[in-house]
């Protein structure tokens with residue numbers, strides 16, 4: 001299995017945020033993690049990014065136990081993440097924002113860049129070519145020189161995810177990508193996320209509250225409630241699962 005959670009348990013003092021959570025994520029899939037507020041979704045993603053270490057259990061990514069790695073090493077293993085709040089440099093251009101993401105990844109020293117060693121110039125050229133390729137793939141190449149602040153929210157989100165893609169991840173984690181979007185922006189983002197596995201060879205794991213989007217995009221879905229896994233399966237299996245229906249009763253969102 002590409003990614004495997006095995007009996008993951010995490011407690012915050014008195015509260016058990018994750019309790020014996022076990023499931024697998026197949027390679028190349030769009031896999032969604034859903035559940036009512038406070039179910040433990042972000043906590044699980046934070047375990048994957050190694051911000052948190054559970055008290056018990058393991059997470060195997062391509063047969064490597066992630067708990068042997070630090071957050072930066074997890075990125076090197078091929079796990080990249082886009083956060084709920086867009087964290088772009090609003091005064092910089094689209095291209096500059098992506099280049100910053102790449103420089104962080106290459107860990108280019110500022111001094112070496114400033115002195116423009118020949119090796120650095122070559123790296124710089126390669127970096128620009130790679131960023132251009134990403135922008136083309138994302139359909140934002142014609143916006144390369146535009147300041148991010150001038151662009152609509154939906155495009156900013158696309159750039160934000162593009163920045164997570166510059167590290168050439170195998171697994172891309174998306175935390176509520178459609179948050180704050182209107183219906184048409186969310187539809188457009190959905191089409192675009194659906195194309196990511198084939199276009200970039202990534203597996204996508206996402207937390208999302210927009211159930212229309214989740215049901216449309218996901219090959220598989222895991223459902224958490226009060227830190228426990230209550231269902232895992234295809235969208236129709238999950239939608240028809242009585243435990244899932246009960247968990248969502250009284251919630252604003254509909255399992256449409």
Ligand SMILES: Nc1ncnc2c1ncn2[C@@H]1O[C@H](COP(=O)(O)OP(=O)(O)OP(=O)(O)O)[C@@H](O)[C@H]1O
Pocket residue numbers: 012015017035036037038039040041042043044
């Ligand atoms: N750092 C922390 N310290 C203490 N409790 C925490 C911490 N982070 C999360 N929790 C608690 O753990 C539980 C799970 O929270 P989590 O944020 O993972 O839920 P969630 O499913 O992502 O919710 P939402 O959909 O509202 O974002 C909640 O009860 C939350 O209050």
